[in-house]
Amino acid sequence: MAKLVETFACVPSTERGRGILISGDPKSHSILYCNGRSVLIRSLRRPQDVEVYGEHGYPVTVARYSPNGEWIASADVSGTVRIWGTHNGFVLKNEFRVLAGRIDDLQWSSDGLRIAASGDGKGKSFVRAFVWDSGNTVGDFDGHSRRVLSCAFKPTRPFRIATCGEDFLVNFYDGPPFKFHSSHREHTNFVNCIRFSPDGSKFITGSSDKKGMIYDGKTGEKIGELASKDGHEGSIYAVSWSPDGKRVLTVSADKSAKVWDISEDGSVGSVVKTLISFGSGGAESMLVGCLWQNDNLITVSLCGTICLFAEDDFDKPPLQLSGHTKNVTALAVLGTNQKTILSSSYDGLIVKWVQGVGYCSKLQMKDGTKIKRLVANENSIILSGFDNKVWRIPLEDGEFGDADHIDIGHQPLDVSIAVDSPESTVLVSYDSGVVLLKGHIEILSKIELGFPVAASAISPDGREAIVGGQDGKLHVYSVSGDSLKEEAVLEKHRGAITVIRYSPDLTMFTSGDANREAVVWDRETKQVKLNNMVFHTARINSMGWSPDSKRVATGSIDTCVIVYEVDKPASSRTTVRNAHLGGVNAVSFIDDFTVASSGEDACVRSWLLDPP
Incomplete structure (x- = not known):
């Protein structure tokens, strides 16, 4: 429950x-x-x-x-x-x-x-x-x-x-x-x-x-x-x-x-x-x-x-x-102790929330910038919209600094940040390749991959990247400096990849697709660790890991949030039905037993899971 x-x-x-x-x-x-x-x-x-x-x-x-x-x-x-x-x-x-x-x-x-x-x-x-x-x-x-x-x-x-x-x-x-x-x-x-x-x-x-x-x-x-x-x-x-x-x-x-x-x-x-x-x-x-x-x-x-x-x-x-008026497209949680949540909506608004307090502050992006993806670490926010720009907003004592941006020449599909790497490397995918950014969003390299790209993720340590294709295949790359080297191609999904997330302990990653299936993979062996995660009735939009890497949450346009325990059968899942009217766009764990979600109803909610 x-x-x-x-x-x-x-x-x-x-x-x-x-x-x-x-x-x-x-x-x-x-x-x-x-x-x-x-x-x-x-x-x-x-x-x-x-x-x-x-x-x-x-x-x-x-x-x-x-x-x-x-x-x-x-x-x-x-x-x-x-x-x-x-x-x-x-x-x-x-x-x-x-x-x-x-x-x-x-x-x-x-x-x-x-x-x-x-x-x-x-x-x-x-x-x-x-x-x-x-x-x-x-x-x-x-x-x-x-x-x-x-x-x-x-x-x-x-x-x-x-x-x-x-x-x-x-x-x-x-x-x-x-x-x-x-x-x-x-x-x-x-x-x-x-x-x-x-x-x-x-x-x-x-x-x-x-x-x-x-x-x-x-x-x-x-x-x-x-x-x-x-x-x-x-x-x-x-x-x-x-x-x-x-x-x-x-x-x-x-x-x-x-x-x-x-x-x-x-x-x-x-x-x-x-x-x-x-x-x-x-x-x-x-x-x-x-x-x-x-x-x-x-x-x-x-x-x-x-x-x-x-x-x-x-x-x-x-x-x-204050808060959002339009659908909330992305979430990020800053620190397990601070319990601070950042949410962004389609209309270019970023809102900072604090558990138990509610609304804290907001930032409205200028020039009609629409936000599609948002990721963050303790120092900055990286976001992308529906143009060719990737934005960086510094966080100074938790407050929003002045935004700067770079034009990557393609509309970004997905954005992820290596939160534990010295240079906070950012991976941005577009329809046929990826861009590696460093520091204050300077372009390291732009790499054409030769297949239609759908989603991507870079590991927290910045040493590995996974790119998902429209054909449902997962391409695993090692990252060295400004280059990628393909190490494996994984086939399990039957629909276009929609989301990829690494576990905090770096031993696993999970992927979801447009055909409503989620899979947990062992990072070292590249084998499926938890499958048969096919309990949504529509496209999976988002996934998130608990800080202890024991649970993974999925959010779908079917309005549900589902939480799985990776050491138990998928059938022992916890389902939150009608979490958001119109569909769930983003999920993220606040702590080991609390999940934040957002969706088309412009609200952000937190859910407490029953401890085992």
Whole structure:
């Protein structure tokens, strides 16, 4: 058996030019946000406590707790809403196809009986309200001609629904059953977000015209607006009321978050505090989401970073929660005692995690560099992407230094580093050969091998290299200076080699292929030491050895991590099913009984194995 120890969570998926919606449950002090096909439930008191719901078939856009906190309704780009329970595991209550296209916002009525959803109706209805347990529609929502970006349910009786969207309109509906009441066009650009105050007396809108408008909650008439003095200089993407309804939090493309005092009659909103302002920061510093929950003010930037501010001290630096937004392609563990994990994602982000702590720091590669492979020793990180470059990033006291790179003239397929060799020799393979690098990624030699290359590895001592072919053969070479000499060709695999890893004690190596098979080899005799490792149902993406060389872990696109003990039959394996939604991209041991994994769901997890 393997027990989940920790999840280093991804952050919300974001989209430039669009706001995102986060929500939460004030009673449990948890928040909900979406990334890919996952809904993440995250504690504000213990941000390391994360649950992930991954049952949607399409990317999820919004999720919200029911008023009693027993249920969550989540919606996706296909127009589907799923309603599921949060206790004793995730239990699906209902699933409804609500709109013909993407759902952008979703709200429960305060009695928990109805749900309103808005989004892209593909030229038809852009808003729908329905009974939560039957799916029956409760009203007609005419009046919009384009995508409806946000909707809000009046939290007090008589119920009302307010909507806004890309047609610059703010519409107001009576009900239930709901019917059109009135429409307003005070905004001159997309209206991105609409929210009722907790007592239902007012509602507010935020727009790409940089303005916020305040409306009467009973009649829908405009009664005021946010003052232009000290106001936002960019699109307002999200708004959120304080629990007492006296203040509002807004976030904007101008990279600032502001707290506003709202007058009792709603006629004016004035800035009390600019919480955060990234000033000259890049586009990733734009703020696209916010939530005021209990005594926490939460903002989300375009790069996904979540900032938690304390209501009782606006000047206190916020707690920052960061991580990946895209699939995590590679892992490296630095030192068995430090328990530091480096992870890299397709979008060029490298994140440093510490066990028991979580997020520590990050480095965003510039110029659109995409990361495919990452290896590291105590002094540096070597990585490659989808161009012809190999990068080296020095590690100075565990912190990222300035990156430098070299162009090898071919797209790298695989990268490995001889961590115990004096010059930290690096082996890079490409489609027809390999490149040997030394030190600060200087080219030692480029060698054409005469067969289609698929994967490679250099031994930790730098004296041997193994290159796997598209034909499933393993070519073993001795390394001398800048040259390779072929010593053996091993045949066992029936598919292209995908990964090769040496054991830490240098007595063995393991290989995996696209035909789902893994093999452990004796390094000295070149004989198979453990075979019949064919328990994955799809391509093996990654392999890793325990520090004591007694166990090997494999990760596959079948979502599973499998751990084998090399001195026992393969049938005595430990399998972690559904380790990562969409597939496992990387595995690495942290210590003899703890495995780290990462995958398409943009998360990194650690698993504790049962000791023998």
